[in-house]
Amino acid sequence: MRFLWNKYKFLFLSFFSVFGPATISAIADNDAAGVATFTLVGAKFGYSILFVLLFVTILLAVTQEMGVRIAVVTGKGLGDFIRERYGVRTALLVFLLLSIANLGSIVANFSALKAVAGMFNFPAFLLIILIIGFAFLIISKGGYHTNQRVFLLAALFYFSYIFSAFRSNPNWGQALVSLISPGQLQFSQEFIFASIAVLGTTITPWGQFFVNSFMVDKKIQLDKLRFAQIETYFGSFLANFFSFFMVVATAATLYKHGINLVSGEQAAIAIAPFAGQFAGFLFAFGLVNSAIMGIIVISLTTAYAFSEFFGFEGSLDAPFEKGKLFYGIFLFQLVIASVIVMLPFISLFQIVLYTQSVNAILLPLIFFYLLKITNNRSLMGKYVNNKWQNYLAICSSGIIIVSAIFVIFGLLFKL
Amino acid sequence: MIYFSELKGKKVVTEDMIQVGILEDLIFSASENPSITKIVVKNKDDIRLTIPVVFLSKINNYIYLKKDFRTTNLAEDELFILKNILDKQIIDLQGNKVVRVNDIAIQNKGGFYIAGVDIGVLGLLRWFKLEKTFRKISSKINFKPVSQFLSWADIQPLELVHGQVKLKKEEQRLEKMRPEDLADYLEKTNLTSVKKILNILDEKFAANVVGNLNVNYQSSLFKLFTPDKAARIIASIDPDDAVDLLLILTEKKRNQVLNYLSEKKYKELMHLMRLSNTPIGNLILPEFIAVYSDDLVGEILKKIRKGTTDFSFLQHVYVVNKQNELIGVANLHELIMQSFQTPIYRFMIQNVVVVHLTTPGEIALKKILKYKLSALPVINNDKQIVGLVTIVDLINAFNKG
Numbered sequence: 080m081r082f083l084w085n086k087y088k089f090l091f092l093s094f095f096s097v098f099g100p101a102t103i104s105a106i107a108d109n110d111a112a113g114v115a116t117f118t119l120v121g122a123k124f125g126y127s128i129l130f131v132l133l134f135v136t137i138l139l140a141v142t143q144e145m146g147v148r149i150a151v152v153t154g155k156g157l158g159d160f161i162r163e164r165y166g167v168r169t170a171l172l173v174f175l176l177l178s179i180a181n182l183g184s185i186v187a188n189f190s191a192l193k194a195v196a197g198m199f200n201f202p203a204f205l206l207i208i209l210i211i212g213f214a215f216l217i218i219s220k221g222g223y224h225t226n227q228r229v230f231l232l233a234a235l236f237y238f239s240y241i242f243s244a245f246r247s248n249p250n251w252g253q254a255l256v257s258l259i260s261p262g263q264l265q266f267s268q269e270f271i272f273a274s275i276a277v278l279g280t281t282i283t284p285w286g287q288f289f290v291n292s293f294m295v296d297k298k299i300q301l302d303k304l305r306f307a308q309i310e311t312y313f314g315s316f317l318a319n320f321f322s323f324f325m326v327v328a329t330a331a332t333l334y335k336h337g338i339n340l341v342s343g344e345q346a347a348i349a350i351a352p353f354a355g356q357f358a359g360f361l362f363a364f365g366l367v368n369s370a371i372m373g374i375i376v377i378s379l380t381t382a383y384a385f386s387e388f389f390g391f392e393g394s395l396d397a398p399f400e401k402g403k404l405f406y407g408i409f410l411f412q413l414v415i416a417s418v419i420v421m422l423p424f425i426s427l428f429q430i431v432l433y434t435q436s437v438n439a440i441l442l443p444l445i446f447f448y449l450l451k452i453t454n455n456r457s458l459m460g461k462y463v464n465n466k467w468q469n470y471l472a473i474c475s476s477g478i479i480i481v482s483a484i485f486v487i488f489g490l491l492f493k494l
Numbered sequence: 495m496i497y498f499s500e501l502k503g504k505k506v507v508t509e510d511m512i513q514v515g516i517l518e519d520l521i522f523s524a525s526e527n528p529s530i531t532k533i534v535v536k537n538k539d540d541i542r543l544t545i546p547v548v549f550l551s552k553i554n555n556y557i558y559l560k561k562d563f564r565t566t567n568l569a570e571d572e573l574f575i576l577k578n579i580l581d582k583q584i585i586d587l588q589g590n591k592v593v594r595v596n597d598i599a600i601q602n603k604g605g606f607y608i609a610g611v612d613i614g615v616l617g618l619l620r621w622f623k624l625e626k627t628f629r630k631i632s633s634k635i636n637f638k639p640v641s642q643f644l645s646w647a648d649i650q651p652l653e654l655v656h657g658q659v660k661l662k663k664e665e666q667r668l669e670k671m672r673p674e675d676l677a678d679y680l681e682k683t684n685l686t687s688v689k690k691i692l693n694i695l696d697e698k699f700a701a702n703v704v705g706n707l708n709v710n711y712q713s714s715l716f717k718l719f720t721p722d723k724a725a726r727i728i729a730s731i732d733p734d735d736a737v738d739l740l741l742i743l744t745e746k747k748r749n750q751v752l753n754y755l756s757e758k759k760y761k762e763l764m765h766l767m768r769l770s771n772t773p774i775g776n777l778i779l780p781e782f783i784a785v786y787s788d789d790l791v792g793e794i795l796k797k798i799r800k801g802t803t804d805f806s807f808l809q810h811v812y813v814v815n816k817q818n819e820l821i822g823v824a825n826l827h828e829l830i831m832q833s834f835q836t837p838i839y840r841f842m843i844q845n846v847v848v849v850h851l852t853t854p855g856e857i858a859l860k861k862i863l864k865y866k867l868s869a870l871p872v873i874n875n876d877k878q879i880v881g882l883v884t885i886v887d888l889i890n891a892f893n894k895g
Contacts, residue, residue: 162581162594167621170581389618390583390594401590 097306100297101147102314103230103376104290105139106237108281109318109325110373111191112184112431114240114366115343116280117322120273121329122340122349126250126257129326131274132319133258135281138475140315142282143290145449145464145472147311150294151304152462157291157445158387160452170388176441178412181285181381183434185416188373190427193420194344195363195370204421211413214375219406223296223395233372237321239365244324246358247350249331254323272489275482281318282479284441285380287449292383296394304462328354328362374413382409436490439483446476495609495840496553498575498598499620506535506557517557518542519576520600521568524651528608530600531572533557544568547606573654579611584644584659595659597621599643603843611649611659614642626835629790638788641837647675673699674845677706685711689718701730705739710875713742721747725754728763734857737766741852766857774855777891778872778881781805784812785838787821792834809868812879813842819877820846848873849883859888 084091109117120128146157153160162170189207196203217229290311299307329346332353333339340346347366351359385408386393393405419425450472453464464472498520506514515537521544522528533550535543549563573579575598584592596617601609612620616639619625632639653660680688680703688711692700704712704727716724716739728736728751740748740763752760783802785794794811802808811829813822822842832841847865849858849872862870862885869884 159583163583166581167596167618171618171622386591388594390591392591 093303094306094309097297097299097303098310099227099231100293101143101290101307101311102317103227103234104286104293105143105311105314105318106234106321107230107289107372107376108139108283108286109237109321109369110184110377111188111343111366111370112373113280113322114325114369115191115346116276117325118329118333118343118346119340120277121326122333122338122346124270124273125330125334126254126327127261128270128273128277128330129254129257129323130259130261131277132323132326134478135278135322136315136319138278138478139281139318140312141468141471141475142287142446142449142479143315144308144311145453146287146291147294147307148304148459148462149449149452150291151299151301151307152459154295154298156295156383156387157288157448157452158384160458161448162388162390164451165448173441173444174384174388176437176444177284177288177384178381180434180437180441181377182412182416182419183430183437184283184285184377185374185412186419186430187427187434188370188377189416189420191344191366191370194342195347195367198344198348198363207417207420210371210374211410211417214371214378214413215406215410218375218379218395218409219399221395226395227297230372230376233368234317236368237365239361239368240321240324240328243350243354243358243361243365244328244331246361247328247331247354249327254327254330258323271485275485277322278479278482279435279438279486281322282442284438284445285377287442287445288384289376289380292380292387292393296383296396328358374416378409378412378416381412382406432490435486439486439490442483443476443480446479450476496600496602497612497617497620498580498600499617501553501557501600502576504553504557506533506559508559508561508563509551510561513538514559514563515543519574521572521574522608524571524573524578524654526646526651528646528651530606530608531569532566534574550606553602575608578654579659582659584611584613584661586661592661603841604845608646610643610645612641613644615639616641626833629835629837633790633793640788641839645675647672673702674706676703681708681711685714685718688715697726698730701727705731705735708875708877712739716743716747716751721750722754724751729755729759733762733766734861736763737857738850738853740767741854766854774849774853774858774872774883775851777855777858777883777887779807779869779884779887780881781807782810782812782871782879782882783808784814784818784820784879787813787815787839787842788837790834791829791832791836791838794829794838795834807869807882807884810871811838812846812871813838814879817876820848820871820873820879822846823871846871850874851880855883855888855891858883859892862888 149155149157149160158170158174161173192206192210193203196206217226221229294307328350329340332350333346336353338349340349344366347359347363350362382405383393385391386402386405391404392401394402397405399406419430420427450464450469452458453472454469456463501517501520504517506517508514515535517533518536519534520530521532521534522530530547532544532546535545537543543565544567545559545563546566549560551558551560579595579598582595584595586592593613595611596614597612597620599609599612601607616625616628619628629639648661650660650662680691688707692703692715695703704715707715719727724747728739731739740751743751752763755763781802783798785797789797798808798811809825811824811826812820813824815821822839822844823846824838824842828841829838847861847867847870849861849870851872851874853872858870862868862883867885869882871879872881872883874880
């Protein structure tokens with residue numbers, strides 16, 4: 080053992096010096112909206128929806144890896160490139176779309192918090208204020224490494240979904256088989272839309288921006304690119320590993336008993352009769368944790384994007400004085416989103432719908448830029464996409480773009 | 495001043511209105527004097543033509559080229575505005591990100607060169623043709639947007655080649671400033687640092703800077719200079735300005751300085767000095783209009799209509815900064831040609847020909863004839879405008895005697 084440790088010590092240490100950003104951003108993709116989607120599809124389609132998960136994992140890994148590679152090789156963010164190569168007009172358009180979509184996603188996360196607070200008779204207003212205060216404090220006062228630790232701690236709390244899944248006594252065999260074969264499922268229109276929803280909640284514009292900016296902020300040296308890539312694949316796996324248990328927890332309880340959910344937050348209460356109060360509580364805890372992580376990460380994405388697009392200092396390591404705009408934008412979004420979520424006359428359903436459509440418009444754009452940059456030899460040097468990477472990336476982007484178009488059409492024609 | 499955002503995409507035609515294409519980019523020499531040397535025009539077959547600016551005849555709604563224009567290639571040390579500066583990240587000496595280049599300001603009065611980069615919100619809005627709308631709305635709510643501007647003197651041109659817009663060190667930056675700008679800058683510091691800086695500058699350049707300083711500074715500086723140094727400076731600036739300067743000095747100091755001048759220079763200056771018995775004071779017409787540099791044309795025209803009904807003479811609008819120092823001038827024709835939402839700093843002439851209170855009338859007359867003007871502003875020791883002398887008054891005064 081000691082021999083092994085000595086032999087691989089350097090590799091281990093290098094890996095752990097890099098470890099963090101890609102895992103965090105992959106797991107943050109399971110924000111409250113993500114959890115809600117997984118529980119909804121789990122309740123509706125049971126284990127068979129797990130079949131989609133494998134694809135989603137690969138797509139997530141391939142697309143995130145491009146962002147990570149750009150960050151490590153060039154030291155620049157996606158926002159930097161869009162502004163420098165496509166000009167102000169494109170940059171402002173992308174930024175506006177991104178900030179609108181992000182605001183919508185933050186509102187969705189806040190409303191999940193509000194719902195959970197309601198379930199436990201906790202004043203939602205107070206909870207939201209506490210969370211904004213906490214988020215602003217760690218982001219503005221803590222440096223990169225403090226924040227990374229907080230995020231990784233939050234990622235640990237995702238294990239609560241695993242516990243609730245175990246509590247619900249699922250059929251593990253069937254669950255595992257469903258990963259590779261869809262079983263008795265017929266490919267209905269509903270199933271396609273559910274798959275697209277799973278895809279859309281995992282691969283998001285903010286996720287693509289975040290993994291890239293967060294990696295840039297870590298300032299990883301080029302010789303550690305390999306570790307960053309391994310971490311990306313690991314992160315994508317881990318994120319969907321957790322998603323697997325979310326689906327299993329609801330598939331084993333709600334789907335089995337034919338209970339249809341209206342909203343994902345209800346799952347915490349709905350699974351309690353079948354899996355016990357504790358599982359329900361764990362699920363609710365997981366949901367709050369996911370929502371907080373989502374809120375911070377998404378808001379941070381807009382702040383990063385703003386400083387990249389408009390060239391202001393944008394780093395978690397920047398002192399408050401220098402990064403005033405960066406931290407200001409972060410706080411501003413949280414405040415606006417919390418006001419929106421507290422307004423009684425605003426339909427959350429509408430907001431989620433609009434957010435989805437803006438995201439669907441943005442994703443193809445982002446993949447276009449990602450592919451353009453990763454194929455540009457003058458920027459990437461020998462790290463340009465190779466033939467297979469390109470096929471895979473183009474295929475992945477193609478699938479994502481097609482599903483984005485599906486979403487837009489679906490919204491247009493109210494399918 | 496004109497902005498790159500306003501030029502990009504403009505139609506390029508020859509003088510007889512044959513369409514050439516649209517303007518895509520500008521090429522400039524990456525040096526301390528970033529003069530624009532070539533324009534890049536994209537024709538309808540998507541071919542990019544590089545045309546030297548000597549073939550440029552004028553710019554208004556279209557960009558007009560001379561009929562017999564030729565194309566050329568990129569020379570060494572030349573860079574593109576679009577490719578090499580626009581939208582790039584500006585970093586300071588420590589490598590911190592500061593802001594991005596939102597637009598490029600181009601001086602088209604008295605040369606064709608890059609004046610600096612716009613780093614403000616207005617620079618962004620200009621790309622969306624929203625600058626005027628924004629100004630209109632903000633003037634309704636009594637808010638004046640300020641344009642944020644970084645002078646070319648602040649930028650390291652050599653770093654541009656590496657794709658970086660890097661700011662300069664303070665001292666490095668001073669040497670590369672235009673004399674007028676440096677004088678403005680020095681007036682804000684104290685006398686010892688002024689002296690220190692002038693000492694490291696090239697003598698000719700230093701003289702030029704001194705000529706641009708305000709009278710108070712000039713007289714205190716000359717007290718510090720040794721007579722021979724003062725004489726060298728006097729000798730290397732415009733004789734009219736030199737006389738202006740000499741007249742500020744005490745008689746004793748003046749004679750000391752004059753002793754160090756060459757025979758020829760001495761005779762020339764003494765001749766001018768002897769003319770200077772007529773003080774300009776009684777020729778000053780106190781009727782003038784002064785506006786701030788970010789005032790809009792609409793506001794200025796309103797101000798003229800309201801405040802100048804009893805004026806006997808009005809040809810120019812003078813532009814002052816917040817300290818009321820004269821920084822520019824525009825004539826009425828230029829003013830009328832602009833749209834109401836344009837701020838005056840966009841088209842004012844920055845190099846104002848002025849006379850001081852101490853300037854002899856004869857010198858004022860020489861200046862007014864040399865620059866073919868109808869009136870000159872008279873400024874006091876603080877660079878504030880106190881009135882005008884008109885060409886008619888000057889000629890009348892010297893015709894009699």
